[in-house]
Amino acid sequence: MKKLLCAAASLGAIAYISSTALADDHSLGSDNETVTFSNLTLADGTPDDGICAKRYGTGYKTADHPDTSSPDAQKTTAEGHDIIISSTGGTIGDGILSIENEYEIIFPNDEHKETIDVKMFATGLIGSGTASGVFSDGMCRGKVTIQSAQQ
Amino acid sequence: MKIALCTMLSLFMLIHATIPAHALSSRVGRGDKITTFSDISTTDSTIDRSICQNRYGKVFLTKDHPATIEGEQLVTTSEGQKIELIYQGGHIGNGIYSIENEYKFTSPNNENGKSVDLQLAATGFIGGGRASGVFSDGTCTGNVTIELITPDNSKKTSPKHNTDPITKQ
Numbered sequence: 001m002k003k004l005l006c007a008a009a010s011l012g013a014i015a016y017i018s019s020t021a022l023a024d025d026h027s028l029g030s031d032n033e034t035v036t037f038s039n040l041t042l043a044d045g046t047p048d049d050g051i052c053a054k055r056y057g058t059g060y061k062t063a064d065h066p067d068t069s070s071p072d073a074q075k076t077t078a079e080g081h082d083i084i085i086s087s088t089g090g091t092i093g094d095g096i097l098s099i100e101n102e103y104e105i106i107f108p109n110d111e112h113k114e115t116i117d118v119k120m121f122a123t124g125l126i127g128s129g130t131a132s133g134v135f136s137d138g139m140c141r142g143k144v145t146i147q148s149a150q151q
Numbered sequence: 152m153k154i155a156l157c158t159m160l161s162l163f164m165l166i167h168a169t170i171p172a173h174a175l176s177s178r179v180g181r182g183d184k185i186t187t188f189s190d191i192s193t194t195d196s197t198i199d200r201s202i203c204q205n206r207y208g209k210v211f212l213t214k215d216h217p218a219t220i221e222g223e224q225l226v227t228t229s230e231g232q233k234i235e236l237i238y239q240g241g242h243i244g245n246g247i248y249s250i251e252n253e254y255k256f257t258s259p260n261n262e263n264g265k266s267v268d269l270q271l272a273a274t275g276f277i278g279g280g281r282a283s284g285v286f287s288d289g290t291c292t293g294n295v296t297i298e299l300i301t302p303d304n305s306k307k308t309s310p311k312h313n314t315d316p317i318t319k320q
Binding site: 100 | 194240241245246247248251270273275276278279284285286287288292294
């Protein structure tokens with residue numbers, strides 16, 4: 001994992017999961033994905049008081065932002081989330097990868113339209129199309145599965 | 152944007168170089184651990200699968216061993232593997248962590264004691280006692296789970312256990 005690929009990391013590494021050919025990496029930043037959450041608790045591991053289920057009870061499927069001038073890093077979802085990919089990181093190894101991304105998400109059922117910073121750490125086998133791991137927003141944590149829509 | 156991200160990554164690396172966050176113990180937890188490899192496959196279909204089965208087919212324990220002490224870089228296991236930490240990465244925060252480590256892994260079965268570079272990428276909950284993720288040595292890949300089997304609570308109850316390897320040297 002010494003190969004810390006800045007170029008790759010800045011592209012939102014999820015696409016690598018379904019693309020063993022790194023040659024088409026220029027288009028990867030705009031990839032969409034299906035994200036599901038499970039095992040929700042508060043960030044310290046104590047049982048969810050309801051806030052986490054409200055935020056993460058349903059996952060989402062990202063779509064390109066309707067504003068065409070919007071950068072690839074901005075997404076919307078069928079469920080009504082507003083998502084900015086605020087930082088991407090991770091490492092690509094020999095056939096495996098890790099993703100360390102941070103998102104700013106406005107959840108569809110939040111009447112205050114509060115922006116929540118969500119960290120996701122996930123790992124996967126290149127070619128599998130799926131990465132799984134954990135997420136936290138400081139209030140809630142849980143497991144996350146990210147599936148590339150590119151398959 | 153790319154430049155900013157790269158700067159950020161280098162900053163993370165710096166932080167990790169300066170904070171004595173030790174490999175698995177500070178994330179999975181202190182104590183004996185059991186490591187299980189699953190869904191083992193080869194990176195190339197021409198490679199004989201039995202190589203990978205030999206290397207990773209057996210579950211192993213790092214038990215009653217310095218590996219249960221923070222800061223240990225070299226461990227041997229119940230099955231005779233030698234595992235040396237050669238690179239450490241990942242993040243910890245907000246109740247979750249990631250591990251991006253690389254080891255020099257020597258399997259007890261055959262291969263004349265030759266080692267492979269084993270990459271491990273895994274995630275878990277702080278306090279959860281279990282990390283799961285993926286591994287690769289360039290020839291073999293698959294899933295991996297590292298689970299704390301005997302949580303070491305002596306840190307809280309017995310101050311004399313506080314044998315920091317740094318003060319021991």
